[in-house]
Amino acid sequence: MFKARIIHRYILFEMLSPYFVSLGVFTFVLLMAKIMELTDLVVSRGVGLDVVGRLLMYTMPYFLVFTIPMATLLGVLIGFLRLSSDNEVVALKAAGISLTKLLPPVAALALFSWLVTSMLALWALPWGNNRFENLIYQVASTQAELALKEGSFIDTFPNLVIYIDKLPGGGVLKDVFIVDQRDKKKQHTIVAKRGKFFPAKKGKLTLRLYEGGIYAVDPQRKSPQTAAFETYDITLNAGAFVAKQRKEKHEKEMYVTELLAAMGKVNPDSKEYYLLDMELQKKFSLPFACLVMALIGLPLGIGSKSGRSWGVAVALIVFLAYYLLLSAAWSFGEGGYYPPVVGMWVPNIVFALVGVLMFRQALHEAPIPLLDKLDRLPELIRRLRHRGQDEATED
CATH class of the missing domain: 2.30.140 (Spermidine Synthase; Chain: A, domain 2)
Structure with missing residues (x-):
């Protein structure tokens, strides 16, 4: 028991470093994109830096809801990739420690990420969206050009x-x-x-x-x-304009109880109902992605034979595929092709099944076909590069 605790603590700390680094990097990248978007408010429209700072703070929950699952995947993947590349996983297996006994630290990190992301999605995200919209309209009451768009007809003023x-x-x-x-x-x-x-x-x-x-x-x-x-x-009359615009909350600003109350007031077959239901399902499906990403990261980290940089690339490919599937599910769900509860959970179900299959392969020390093909890509790219250089030299 004592040895198991030491091993679990060691593995957990091995995952925490890439977890927090990737969380900071991904959040910073998304934040920089938002800063570039809000720079126009300072340079062109004279909005104070304090207002821009508050707007960025209100958008942080939205960023973190997506970056925490990404960080969970990278933390688990790179942590086990390092252990695997240094043959520490082989040493643990030789000592009689099976792969299933390495799950507790992975589960601890996944549950921590799920809990934090759930709190963000259920409370911080609607709070941030509501404060963001309120601040935009508050500023627009004295600087109405912020509410204007070029090249379009605007009928918001009475x-x-x-x-x-x-x-x-x-x-x-x-x-x-x-x-x-x-x-x-x-x-x-x-x-x-x-x-x-x-x-x-x-x-x-x-x-x-x-x-x-x-x-x-x-x-x-x-x-x-x-x-x-x-x-x-x-x-x-800017005050009347602002009051009119902020009369009702958008679905992205609603808490769970508000979404349920709004859904009870509209037709279940209407597009508005689908949007409300999808927003409700998203508050639970996105945090659950932390558990799915951790499940996928473990066999990817153990089975990969490439370095950390390639591990980061594999993680980005996995999350990009997840995000594309989520976007497609959102689009079809918005169109009413299937119930939102199905569409918003399809990415998690698909990737959870893939994670279970890969973990089963890793448990039986069998090769993972998809991972083998991905591991061959760097060598294939290297050969193509050398062939191109040789052809250029001959010419």
């Missing part, structure tokens, strides 16, 4: 339809087209070369237009009226 051809940055709008229906007796069409939002009184915004014209038709006289302007101000 009785106004706005089209902006370009958003070059600095809060400037270029080539603005507006249909103003606030006056029920007369509809105005406004065209301007430039525009910019300015904060006005509390809950108000001023959209200042430059170098344009106003076009209207008097319904009584049935004659067109035009007026040119150098500057023209339109006052908007």
